[in-house]
Amino acid sequence: MSGTSAALQPPAGAVKPVRHPDAPAPGELLGAHYEHCFGCGGGQSHGLHLEARAGEGVTVTAEFVVQAAHQGAPGLAHGGVLATALDETLGSLNWLLRTIAVTGRLETDFARPVPVGTTLHLEAEVTAVAGRKIYSTATGRIGGPSGPVAVRADALFVEVDVKHFVEHGRQAEIDAAMSDPDQVRRTRAFEVNP
Numbered sequence: 100m101s102g103t104s105a106a107l108q109p110p111a112g113a114v115k116p117v118r119h120p121d122a123p124a125p126g127e128l129l130g131a132h133y134e135h136c137f138g139c140g141g142g143q144s145h146g147l148h149l150e151a152r153a154g155e156g157v158t159v160t161a162e163f164v165v166q167a168a169h170q171g172a173p174g175l176a177h178g179g180v181l182a183t184a185l186d187e188t189l190g191s192l193n194w195l196l197r198t199i200a201v202t203g204r205l206e207t208d209f210a211r212p213v214p215v216g217t218t219l220h221l222e223a224e225v226t227a228v229a230g231r232k233i234y235s236t237a238t239g240r241i242g243g244p245s246g247p248v249a250v251r252a253d254a255l256f257v258e259v260d261v262k263h264f265v266e267h268g269r270q271a272e273i274d275a276a277m278s279d280p281d282q283v284r285r286t287r288a289f290e291v292n293p
């Protein structure tokens with residue numbers, strides 16, 4: 100059984116998303132937006148190390164390999180980890196819009212168990228934008244782009260100001276990210292338009 104709640108139906112007046120002119124070219128890896136991100140950062144030893152790649156329009160593809168540290172039941176990925184992979188992939192779409200946004204709602208279907216060692220192939224796209232609200236959808240398949248569907252998600256991201264992170268984040272990490280001498284890393288930690 101699957102379905103999406105009324106909260107994730109774009110309202111009348113929602114528009115198609117517009118890819119930012121400076122968005123990475125189709126095929127280009129987006130790279131980690133923040134070294135300590137559990138979804139994509141290289142600095143998290145048990146993180147997903149998910150790699151997202153720009154697609155055409157406002158779409159991305161991504162892959163991550165399910166590790167032993169990601170188990171829920173013996174030999175199987177934890178559902179929360181799979182939701183994280185979907186969230187991260189969906190979140191990376193906002194980089195193509197050059198919009199700073201956070202997940203407001205994430206609805207997930209788990210269609211198939213995902214064994215440890217699986218490469219989960221994810222595809223995501225923004226379907227509509229209504230003011231600050233960004234509607235998107237993602238699918239994760241086992242083994243590759245034509246593998247069986249294991250997980251699906253629909254999401255609502257809400258555009259926020261960079262103040263969202265500065266006001267709510269722990270001071271030590273905010274200070275460290277703000278004082279990073281690498282300007283690109285500094286801006287991407289907060290997903291700010293460079």
Ligand SMILES: CCCCCCCCCC(=O)SCCNC(=O)CCNC(=O)[C@H](O)C(C)(C)COP(=O)(O)OP(=O)(O)OC[C@H]1O[C@@H](n2cnc3c(N)ncnc32)[C@H](O)[C@@H]1OP(=O)(O)O
Pocket residue numbers: 106129132138186187188189190191192194200201202203204230231232255257259290
């Ligand atoms: C390359 C970059 C890669 C980045 C990848 C990152 C991936 C990871 C992404 C995340 O996981 S982000 C972390 C998890 N999310 C959060 O911590 C967000 C916590 N929630 C909040 O901070 C606020 O609730 C939020 C900013 C989402 C909304 O608060 P606001 O006060 O700014 O907005 P408001 O509540 O007025 O809502 C704005 C609109 O969104 C709607 N909305 C907000 N939350 C909703 C919700 N949960 N469900 C449905 N609609 C929602 C709300 O109804 C309203 O619609 P209308 O404009 O039509 O009135």
